[in-house]
Amino acid sequence: MQFWLIQTLNSLALGGLLFLLSSGFSLIFGLLRIPNLAHGALFMLGAYLGATVLAQDLPFWLAVLVAGLVVGLGGVVVERLLLRRLAGNEQGQVLVTLGIAFILADLCLLAWGGDPIPLAAPSGMRRPLLLFGFAFPTYRLAVLVLALIVALLLYLLMERTRLGAMIRAGVDDREMARATGIRVSYLFGCVFFLGAALAGIGGVIGGPILSAYPGLDADMLPLALIVVILGGVGSLLGALVGSFIVGFLYNFGTAFFPDFAYVVLFLPMVLALGFKPEGLFGRVRT
C-alpha cells in the first residue's frame, strides 16, 4: 500500500514538473509554430542557476525567481536576435534552437562541471508529512500543488486577460490577428519569455527531485515532446493531461520494467499518432 501511494505521488510530482516544462514548450509552439529544441537545455540551465543561488544560503523562492527571470530574459534575447531574423523560415528557426541547445549544454558543463549537483528542498519541506498513518514526501506534494497553481494562473492568463486573448488570436490565425492591429511580434517576445521562464522555474523546482547534471536536457526534451504529441500542440489542457499521463507511465514503467521505461513511453505516442494525430486536445494537426 505504501509502495502504491508513494509511486502515485511520485508520478504526480513528475507530471507536475513535466507540465512546467511542456506548457511553455506548447505555448511557444502554438504561437511561433516552432518546436523550441532548446527547451530541455533551458530547464537544465534553470536547475544549475538554482543550485548556484542555493549554494549562497539564499532562500528557495529567490532561486526560483532568479532562474525564472534569467532564463526567461535569455529566451527573449534569443528570440529577438536570432529567431526574428529567420521569420518565415521555420526549419531554420528549429535548427537555430537546436544549435542553442548544444551551446547551452556545453557551457553548463564548462561552468558547473560534470558531477551531479543536488539541490536542497526548502527547509520546511524536508521532513515527510504524516497523514492517515502514511509518510508522504512533503516536497513532492508541494510540487504537485505548485504545478496546479501554475496551471490555474496560465488558464486565467490565457482566458481572462487581454494579453491572453491576443495570444489566442495569434495562435488561431496569425495574419488575421496582425490585420486587426495586434502587435504579434511583441506577443512572440512575451510568449518566449513566459515559456523560457517556466522551463527555468521547472528546473529549480525539479532540482531537489532530479538534481542538476549534464544530460538532464536530453532526458527532459523527449518527455516534453511526447507530452505535446500526446496532448496536442498549443493546448494548455492537453499539456496538463499529457504531463500526468507521461508522469505516471514513466514513473511506473521505471519501477516495474527498469529496462523498458522508454518503450513504455513509446506506446501512448503510437496510440495517439495512430488514432488521433492532432493529439488529445489539439485543434491543429502538427
Place this chain on the structure above:
Amino acid sequence: MLGWAVLAIALAVLPLLLPGTFYIGIATHVLVYALLALSLNILIGYGGMTSLGHAVYLGVPAYACAWLMLHAGLSALPAAIGAVAIGTLTAGAFGVLALRATGLGFLMITLALGQIVWGVAYRWVALTGGDNGLRLPSRPHPFGIDLAEPTPFYWFVAAVFFVVLICLRHLARSPFGACLRGTRDQPRRMRMLGHNVWAIRWAAFVLSGFWGSVAGLMYVYDNGFVSPQTLALPQSAEALLMVVLGGAGTLAGPVVGAIIITLVKTVASSYVERWYSLLGAIFIIVVIFMPEGLVPGTHRIWRRITRPRLAERRAA
C-alpha cells in the same frame, strides 16, 4: 562518365598520397559519415522531410551486426544482411509513425523516436550492454581479403561509397526521384495527378533507412564498437548539419558537408573539449548566412562574380 572515372581513381589513390595510417583512418571516417549524410539527403533534399532521428539507422544496424556476431554466433555475411534488414525494417515501422505528420510534426516525431531508441540502448543492459556498448569481434574477410589493416579497409569502404553514390544518382534521376521531388514541391498537384503521396514518402523513408543502415554497418566495421552515443541526439544533429551545410538536394552537398564536419570535429577535438559549442555555432552560422548550403551557395557566389563581367563584355 569521365567525372565518375576521375572520382574512382581519386578515391583509389588517396591512401597512397596520405602521409600515414592515421590520415587514412580519418578518410575512412569521412566516407562513413558521407554515406550517412547521403542517405539522410534522400529525405531532406529530395523529399523535403527534415528528420532529426537519423542516428537510429546508424546505431540500430551497428548494434544488430555486433549482437548477431557476438551472441548469435553468425558469421560476417549473414550478420551484415541481418543488420541491414533490421535497420530497414525499423525504418519501415518508424516511417508509418512519423508520416502521420508532415513538416515540424514529422521532425518532432523522428526526434522522439530517436530518443526512445537511445533510451532503450542505454537502459536495456542485457541486450545492448548499456553504457559499455557492444564490441564487434572482427572485421569481415570478403573473398578472403583481410580488412583489419587501415588501407584495405579504406578501399573496401571507398568501393561501397562509390557504388552507393552511383545508386543514389540513379535514384535521383529515376521516375521515382522525380515523383519524390514532386511531393516535396507540390504535394497537392501530385495527389491530383493520381500519385499516392503518402506511399512515395514512405518509400523514400524506407530507402533512406536502408542506405543509412549500410552506413551503420560500415560504422561498426570502422569503429569495431557501438555504444548509446552512436544513437544520441548529437549524432542525428551532426548528420542533419552535414546535409544542410553542404547543400540539401544535391549529390555533392552531403559529401562536402561530411568532409567539413568530420575534419572540423577531428581537428577541433584534439585542441578543445568544447566540440558541441562549435557544432551549435556552425549550426547557427550556416542557417543565418548560408541557408541553401555550401555547394549551391558557392555556385551562386561564383555566378555573381562571373556575371557582371559578362554584362560588361556585352555592354562593350
